[in-house]
Amino acid sequence: xxxxxxxxxxxxxxxxxxxxxxxxxxxxxxxxxxxxxxxxxxxxxxxxxxxxxxxxxxxxxxxxxxxxxxxxxxxxxxxxxxxxxxxxxxxxxxxxxxxxxxxxxxxxxxxxxxxxxxxxxxxxxxxxxxxxxxxxxxxxxxxxxxxxxxxxxxxxxxxxxxxxxxxxxxxxxxxxxxxxxxxxxxxxxxxxxxxxxxxxxxxxxxxxxxxxxxxxxxxxxxxxxxxxxxxxxxxxxxxxxxxxxxxxxxxxxxxxxxxxxxxxxxx
Amino acid sequence: xxxxxxxxxxxxxxxxxxxxxxxxxxxxxxxxxxxxxxxxxxxxxxxxxxxxxxxxxxxxxxxxxxxxxxxxxxxxxxxxxxxxxxxxxxxxxxxxxxxxxxxxxxxxxxxxxxxxxxxxxxxxxxxxxxxxxxxxxxxxxxxxxxxxxxxxxxxxxxxxxxxxxxxxxxxxxxxxxxxxxxxxxxxxxxxxxxxxxxxxxxxxxxxxxxxxxxxxxxxxxxxxxxxxxxxxxxxxxxxxxxxxxxxxxxxxxxxxxxxxxxxxxxxxx
Numbered sequence: 001x002x003x004x005x006x007x008x009x010x011x012x013x014x015x016x017x018x019x020x021x022x023x024x025x026x027x028x029x030x031x032x033x034x035x036x037x038x039x040x041x042x043x044x045x046x047x048x049x050x051x052x053x054x055x056x057x058x059x060x061x062x063x064x065x066x067x068x069x070x071x072x073x074x075x076x077x078x079x080x081x082x083x084x085x086x087x088x089x090x091x092x093x094x095x096x097x098x099x100x101x102x103x104x105x106x107x108x109x110x111x112x113x114x115x116x117x118x119x120x121x122x123x124x125x126x127x128x129x130x131x132x133x134x135x136x137x138x139x140x141x142x143x144x145x146x147x148x149x150x151x152x153x154x155x156x157x158x159x160x161x162x163x164x165x166x167x168x169x170x171x172x173x174x175x176x177x178x179x180x181x182x183x184x185x186x187x188x189x190x191x192x193x194x195x196x197x198x199x200x201x202x203x204x205x206x207x208x209x210x211x212x213x214x215x216x217x218x219x220x221x222x223x224x225x226x227x228x229x230x231x232x233x234x235x236x237x238x239x240x241x242x243x244x245x246x247x248x249x250x251x252x253x254x255x256x257x258x259x260x261x262x263x264x265x266x267x
Numbered sequence: 268x269x270x271x272x273x274x275x276x277x278x279x280x281x282x283x284x285x286x287x288x289x290x291x292x293x294x295x296x297x298x299x300x301x302x303x304x305x306x307x308x309x310x311x312x313x314x315x316x317x318x319x320x321x322x323x324x325x326x327x328x329x330x331x332x333x334x335x336x337x338x339x340x341x342x343x344x345x346x347x348x349x350x351x352x353x354x355x356x357x358x359x360x361x362x363x364x365x366x367x368x369x370x371x372x373x374x375x376x377x378x379x380x381x382x383x384x385x386x387x388x389x390x391x392x393x394x395x396x397x398x399x400x401x402x403x404x405x406x407x408x409x410x411x412x413x414x415x416x417x418x419x420x421x422x423x424x425x426x427x428x429x430x431x432x433x434x435x436x437x438x439x440x441x442x443x444x445x446x447x448x449x450x451x452x453x454x455x456x457x458x459x460x461x462x463x464x465x466x467x468x469x470x471x472x473x474x475x476x477x478x479x480x481x482x483x484x485x486x487x488x489x490x491x492x493x494x495x496x497x498x499x500x501x502x503x504x505x506x507x508x509x510x511x512x513x514x515x516x517x518x519x520x521x522x523x524x525x526x527x528x529x530x531x532x533x534x535x536x
Contacts (some may be wrong), residue, residue, distance in 0.1 A: 006348070010344055010345075013341055014359065017415070019370045019374075020364050020366075021371065021413070023384065024366065024374050036383060037379045079273070079275060080277075083270050083272035102284050105284075106470070107473065108510070109288075109513075109536055112506065112510060113287030114283070116290040117286055117287040129294060134285075135283075139276065143276075176517070193365075197367070197368060199369055199476065204497065207519075213367060214369055217370060217373075218476070221479070229370070235365050236366075236367075237365055237366045240362075261461035
């Protein structure tokens with residue numbers, strides 16, 4: 001009895017979570033442009049997708065910004081972790097404390113504050129300003145993922161490498177980096193995901209010329225979204241799902257995966 | 268010399284976080300000519316802005332409470348669930364987040380609109396059709412939908428870490444099931460609950476996207492007011508002033524939450 005109630009509750013919540021997603025996937029196969037009438041199964045929107053240059057450039061912007069910003073944020077974040085550990089106790093607490101500010105800031109505040117600063121310092125709002133903005137909000141996620149691993153590692157391995165004659169750079173590259181790789185990977189993936197998913201910060205820092213997938217969708221909400229965007233999102237969703245399923249099966253080390261999943265929501 | 272690697276981070280924090288935040292303060296306290304004024308801050312007392320702020324606070328409190336009420340039983344169910352390993356459950360709850368956030372919200376428009384899925388479903392079951400779209404109800408639904416995982420996962424996370432021996436000890440000492448829940452499990456969940464509340468309350472309070480899509484563009488939350496001042500109205504000073512007031516409310520709520528989570532161990536992260 002009790003098990004049944006638990007099961008029903010879980011099913012209701014899952015229906016609630018997946019109903020909109022199923023709706024979007026179904027609409028992507030609808031022959032009609034209307035969101036309210038089913039006119040039969042069709043792959044029309046999947047074909048049109050490849051001729052829609054506005055959308056293709058939005059896809060390019062989204063993923064190029066995500067890739068570059070995640071890479072740069074990872075480099076800056078990893079270096080920051082190494083440097084921060086050299087400070088005294090108070091310095092460390094302060095530097096990690098300010099790391100929380102961008103995390104806790106509302107997206108809209110991050111967006112408008114960066115926009116005001118860019119304009120005040122004479123930046124022209126375009127791909128580059130979106131990139132800088134995304135690096136800014138990604139760095140804290142990298143630090144949160146890498147710092148615990150680095151603290152766990154301690155300095156003894158690094159010092160042992162120095163004693164054995166390695167230069168500081170070699171020791172760092174050959175000893176420290178391999179040991180904290182899981183943290184670096186999950187930090188990078190988090191940064192990448194946050195960047196792809198972002199709308200609000202991009203909205204304020206993009207200027208008129210460029211679109212990402214999110215801003216393109218937003219610009220069409222009022223006038224009616226073209227189903228090509230449903231097709232695109234369905235493809236992205238299915239690809240991500242497939243990657244996650246394969247990665248889940250492939251890794252016997254369940255724990256490191258869970259770390260990533262459990263850290264994601266607590267952004 | 269050894270501290271050198273932290274330099275890019277510190278520079279980036281100053282240039283990307285502190286200076287931009289100071290820009291909001293500067294714009295908030297000046298007028299278009301750059302002269303000092305408190306008019307932008309006091310503008311929050313105008314009826315339109317007061318109404319938007321009040322509505323934002325109300326709706327975000329309601330959606331946070333609903334999320335909390337749904338999440339505690341849900342986290343308990345997940346803990347007892349036999350649906351394979353925990354990784355699978357977390358996977359199922361996070362997967363929806365990989366569908367674009369705007370489209371997911373927009374899908375509710377399709378579902379709730381007259382002539383949409385809910386309409387046909389209600390018709391089939393001979394139930395009255397709830398005209399929820401373009402109301403505050405639809406906005407709350409959107410907030411709960413979008414931010415529910417942010418509440419479930421931190422609570423689930425702390426729940427998983429509770430030592431089963433403690434619960435067993437409570438039973439051994441004669442506590443009943445509801446006592447164990449009230450006196451042992453819930454208090455130990457507080458850190459997760461606190462971070463969950465922050466993760467739901469702040470984005471709900473500041474959203475302009477959900478209200479825009481599900482409110483039919485006629486319901487103004489504080490986020491909508493700020494967004495408009497920065498885009499269509501192009502009055503950055505007023506927008507900054509109102510943002511500052513909004514940030515005060517965020518800080519106040521965080522301070523209150525910090526008090527709740529006295530030991531602060533579970534923390535945000």
